Amino acid sequence: MQAFLHQLLSGLATGGIYASLALALVMVYQSTHHINFAQGELAMFSTYIAWTLVQAGFPYWEAFFLTLIFAFALGVFVQNVILKPVENASFFSVVMVFIGLLVIFNSVAGWIYTYTVKTFPSPFPTQAWYGGSYLSPHEVGMMGVTLVVLGLVFAFFRFTKLGLAMRAAAQNPVSSRLVGIRVGWMLALGAGLAGAIGAVAGMMAAPILYLEPNMMGGILLYALAGAVLGGIDNPWGAALGGVLVGVVENLAGAYVVGTELKLTVALCVIVGVLVFKPSGLFGRFVVTRV
Amino acid sequence: MTVTPNVRLIGLFAVLALAIALPFFVGGYRVFQFTMVLDYAIAVFGANILTGYNGQIALGNGAFYAIGAYTVAILMNHSGLPYWATLPIAAAICFVAGFLFGLPALRLEGPYLALATFALAVATPQLLKFHGIEKWTGGVQGILLDKPDAPFAAINSDQWLYLFCLIVTVIMFVLGYNLLRGRTGRAIVAIRDHPMAASSMGIDTSLYKSLTFGVSAMFTGIAGALGALATQFVSPDSFTLFLSISFIVGVVVGGVATVSGAFFGAIFIEFVPPFADQISKAAPWAIYGVLLIFCVYAMPTGVAGLFRLLGRMIFRRQPPSSSEISPARLTP
Numbered sequence: 182m183q184a185f186l187h188q189l190l191s192g193l194a195t196g197g198i199y200a201s202l203a204l205a206l207v208m209v210y211q212s213t214h215h216i217n218f219a220q221g222e223l224a225m226f227s228t229y230i231a232w233t234l235v236q237a238g239f240p241y242w243e244a245f246f247l248t249l250i251f252a253f254a255l256g257v258f259v260q261n262v263i264l265k266p267v268e269n270a271s272f273f274s275v276v277m278v279f280i281g282l283l284v285i286f287n288s289v290a291g292w293i294y295t296y297t298v299k300t301f302p303s304p305f306p307t308q309a310w311y312g313g314s315y316l317s318p319h320e321v322g323m324m325g326v327t328l329v330v331l332g333l334v335f336a337f338f339r340f341t342k343l344g345l346a347m348r349a350a351a352q353n354p355v356s357s358r359l360v361g362i363r364v365g366w367m368l369a370l371g372a373g374l375a376g377a378i379g380a381v382a383g384m385m386a387a388p389i390l391y392l393e394p395n396m397m398g399g400i401l402l403y404a405l406a407g408a409v410l411g412g413i414d415n416p417w418g419a420a421l422g423g424v425l426v427g428v429v430e431n432l433a434g435a436y437v438v439g440t441e442l443k444l445t446v447a448l449c450v451i452v453g454v455l456v457f458k459p460s461g462l463f464g465r466f467v468v469t470r471v
Numbered sequence: 472m473t474v475t476p477n478v479r480l481i482g483l484f485a486v487l488a489l490a491i492a493l494p495f496f497v498g499g500y501r502v503f504q505f506t507m508v509l510d511y512a513i514a515v516f517g518a519n520i521l522t523g524y525n526g527q528i529a530l531g532n533g534a535f536y537a538i539g540a541y542t543v544a545i546l547m548n549h550s551g552l553p554y555w556a557t558l559p560i561a562a563a564i565c566f567v568a569g570f571l572f573g574l575p576a577l578r579l580e581g582p583y584l585a586l587a588t589f590a591l592a593v594a595t596p597q598l599l600k601f602h603g604i605e606k607w608t609g610g611v612q613g614i615l616l617d618k619p620d621a622p623f624a625a626i627n628s629d630q631w632l633y634l635f636c637l638i639v640t641v642i643m644f645v646l647g648y649n650l651l652r653g654r655t656g657r658a659i660v661a662i663r664d665h666p667m668a669a670s671s672m673g674i675d676t677s678l679y680k681s682l683t684f685g686v687s688a689m690f691t692g693i694a695g696a697l698g699a700l701a702t703q704f705v706s707p708d709s710f711t712l713f714l715s716i717s718f719i720v721g722v723v724v725g726g727v728a729t730v731s732g733a734f735f736g737a738i739f740i741e742f743v744p745p746f747a748d749q750i751s752k753a754a755p756w757a758i759y760g761v762l763l764i765f766c767v768y769a770m771p772t773g774v775a776g777l778f779r780l781l782g783r784m785i786f787r788r789q790p791p792s793s794s795e796i797s798p799a800r801l802t803p
Contacts, residue, residue, distance in 0.1 A: 210582075214582075215582065216582045216585065216586055218530075218585075218589060263764070266768050267767060267768070270767075272528070272582075273522070273526070273528055273727075274767045274771070276528050276530075276582075276585055277719070277723055277763055277764070277766075277767045278763075278764050278767055280530070280716055280719060280760075280763065281759075281760040281761070281763035281764035281767070282760070282764070283716075283760075284713075284716060284756050284757075284759055284760035284763070285756075285757055285760035285761060285764075287756065288753035288754070288755075288756035288757040288760065289753070289757060291752065291753035291756075292751050292752075292753035292754070292757065296752070398593055398712065399593070401593075402589075402590055402593045402594070405586055405589070405590060406590070409583075409586065413582075439602075441597060441600060441601060441602065442597060442598070442601055443597070444593060444594040444597045444598075445594050445597060445598055447590060447594065448587075448590045448591060448593075448594040451586065451587055451590045452572075452575055452576070452587060452590075455575045455576055455578075455583055455587060456575040459578070459583070
């Protein structure tokens with residue numbers, strides 16, 4: 182029972198990382214109807230920037246927030262400059278640009294920082310200040326950070342005018358433009374926010390997984406599984422899906438398939454959802470008219 | 472003067488004659504490289520049938536390449552079948568695997584196939600390392616293969632392997648070309664261009680999509696089988712997501728929805744890394760990525776489209792109309 186609780190809780194903790202990245206993916210998907218396959222690599226690259234800052238002597242949290250600004254700018258840049266020429270192009274072109282970005286960020290990170298694994302600091306104390314031994318302090322901190330991120334994003338979209346404008350731009354670009362919302366900038370802002378959320382996921386994952394250019398490959402897969410499970414057009418569903426995938430992955434890894442088939446669990450989740458409930462647990466079922 | 476079919480045929484035979492003569496004029500390692508070019512050409516053509524002609528974006532063809540490679544390796548080491556007899560089996564297995572994997576993902580519109588195949592590509596190396604099938608797959612170590620011997624004493628085994636691949640390549644391209652030219656091919660393209668109109672014309676779109684996925688997987692599997700013979704080694708870490716991406720890069724650089732584009736794409740995949748490696752280990756992929764985006768921006772018909780454009784301009788001395796230069800639906 183203790184071991185089970187331990188696995189469950191640490192599944193929740195890693196699920197938080199998947200939830201953050203899934204949220205980032207869905208935010209982009211909602212406004213552009215494209216899956217940003219480069220989202221994981223953007224997060225990985227941002228995490229390298231954080232590593233550089235920490236190496237340069239910045240205190241952790243300063244480096245953390247500077248990285249968020251960088252990741253935000255990177256997201257805006259990708260949306261407003263790299264994706265601009267294919268804005269009205271076919272689905273295929275956009276996917277290809279995302280794949281190109283994935284490859285470029287991966288190789289540039291390898292180019293600058295080499296492929297050797299690097300340790301990344303955790304901002305949380307090494308000694309548990311609480312009684313239980315189920316979770317490491319970093320895992321507890323990770324959960325806290327995830328909850329703060331989710332709360333902030335929720336509050337932003339729910340209570341601010343800008344958040345409302347962004348939701349409007351995603352839901353109905355034409356009408357939004359008519360009432361004076363600059364839709365292009367709203368999309369860019371969404372992409373920037375997604376980049377920053379992804380960077381948080383990267384910085385939280387790096388102390389556990391160690392920093393290397395392929396670090397986010399698996400996480401992106403789990404995040405995709407989470408997004409599909411929760412419903413790819415529902416941010417909160419996707420975040421919950423991410424947490425669920427984290428739990429399922431951990432429990433399945435501990436009791437069913439062993440650690441070496443964990444990625445396959447994500448693949449099975451994706452294929453399973455597509456077979457039985459394509460709209461996901463909380464997604465809308467879209468009926469198209471001829 | 473226009474390019475008549477006869478001129479084309481003569482050109483094709485000239486290229487074929489050149490391809491047959493090639494291994495007798497270049498050194499041993501170059502022969503291997505050109506063997507890999509043929510091998511990649513089949514894989515890129517397979518990806519192109521699905522992505523270019525059928526409009527289904529698949530990012531996981533590396534998985535079927537791996538299945539083809541492992542089928543050959545396992546059969547050669549455990550069943551004692553001769554190498555050439557393992558190819559049809561690899562093809563059949565890959566066709567079924569592709570068809571079955573395509574069934575759930577292809578029912579849905581939009582990004583789902585890209586997403587599911589992306590997941591497949593990421594999970595492939597881990598699946599191959601699974602210890603439950605280690606007895607067959609060799610786990611992390613992979614499998615070593617024997618190099619097929621040349622049937623005639625006049626040529627060495629490298630040259631024979633090249634010629635063997637050339638024969639298979641010709642067969643596969645004739646098959647693929649005929650498939651795309653006929654009724655089935657028109658149905659495949661119709662589904663890409665207008666799925667709703669296609670289904671109202673009586674085309675069973677989901678069946679055709681799954682079949683196309685199967686055919687694409689089969690081509691990729693045969694390429695994987697030949698690749699295993701050429702490198703004489705299969706291991707899980709050679710079948711990563713990046714292998715799948717390199718096929719897609721080959722499709723886009725070579726020319727989406729073109730037959731000849733597969734060769735340009737394959738030459739690109741095989742010959743860029745050795746040059747780029749001199750700059751940095753990461754440079755080949757940076758170049759792949761930049762060129763991928765560049766092609767989408769500026770050269771949507773790839774190298775094949777560029778050559779077609781140049782050919783038309785030289786022979787007709789007038790720029791072609793836009794409808795002729797965009798066989799693929801890359802522009803809105």
